[in-house]
Amino acid sequence: MLEIHGVYRSRATRPLWLIEELGIDFKHVPVIQAYKLADPLARDARLNTRSPDFLAINPMGTIPTMVDGNLVLFESMAINLYLAKKHGGSLAPADLSEDALMTHWSFFGATSIEANALKISLAAAEGRLETEAGKAEALAVARLLDRPFAVLDCHFAGAEYIVGERFTVADINLAEVVRYASAHTPLFEKHPHVRDWLARCHARPGFKAMWGKRLAEVE
Known part of the structure; x- marks a missing residue:
């Protein structure tokens, strides 16, 4: 299933808005920015942009990050252009x-x-x-x-x-x-x-x- 990693209060608003327009199923993984946490590497810290599990997906440690099968993208506009073209319709380029x-x-x-x-x-x-x-x-x-x-x-x-x-x-x-x-x-x-x-x-x-x-x- 398509995954979007990143909280809404970030550039993740771009693919999250597009997904609302497309009406497609996806999994939202609310990765928060590390600078918002007192100790992002603490054992009980929320999943964040410095968490090892997230860095294993995106070594740049930036959000949003998209995972679609074996494809990983971590530039928000590239994510949107890809999703629009994949799912088609009036939001996508016609030619x-x-x-x-x-x-x-x-x-x-x-x-x-x-x-x-x-x-x-x-x-x-x-x-x-x-x-x-x-x-x-x-x-x-x-x-x-x-x-x-x-x-x-x-x-x-x-x-x-x-x-x-x-x-x-x-x-x-x-x-x-x-x-x-x-x-x-x-x-x-x-x-x-x-x-x-x-x-x-x-x-x-x-x-x-x-x-x-x-x-x-x-x-």
Whole structure:
């Protein structure tokens, strides 16, 4: 059976959201990040990214990790692209051109948006966006995000979704990256088509089901 290793409060949200959309059976193994535990190597520690049993599967010690038969993947976007193509349907590429575009936009999110968007997410999680220093940091990061967001805003001015005029795995991959910046509302006010696209993605039952499980998760 397909296995997804990783708690919901991680990049595992990407394949876990996709699985909700696909409606496929799988086993969820809630591996937690080692840094969240006082002693991740203690005998009674929860299964975590430094646990020997997990490292035997993924020596990088990262989540999510997918096990599907003899295939092991530990890059979240690669997991999603694989699962979409394996299970087919409207979420998957219809042809080689769509396959290339879905890969293109997934990589665009990973390379042009994710690192800086995560800085905003971290500042929000730590409560620093309410401080003057935090606001200044968010403004500086938003300036770096302005160009890729402008590219997306132009695209979504003429399209509801990123590829093929329908919701696909590429929207999941990209939306889960863009979401990290959502605490800085001025960035989305400046790029309203990105804001509206993200809202469409988050209105889907698959996202709501995944997010409800994330909120219910005990750390």
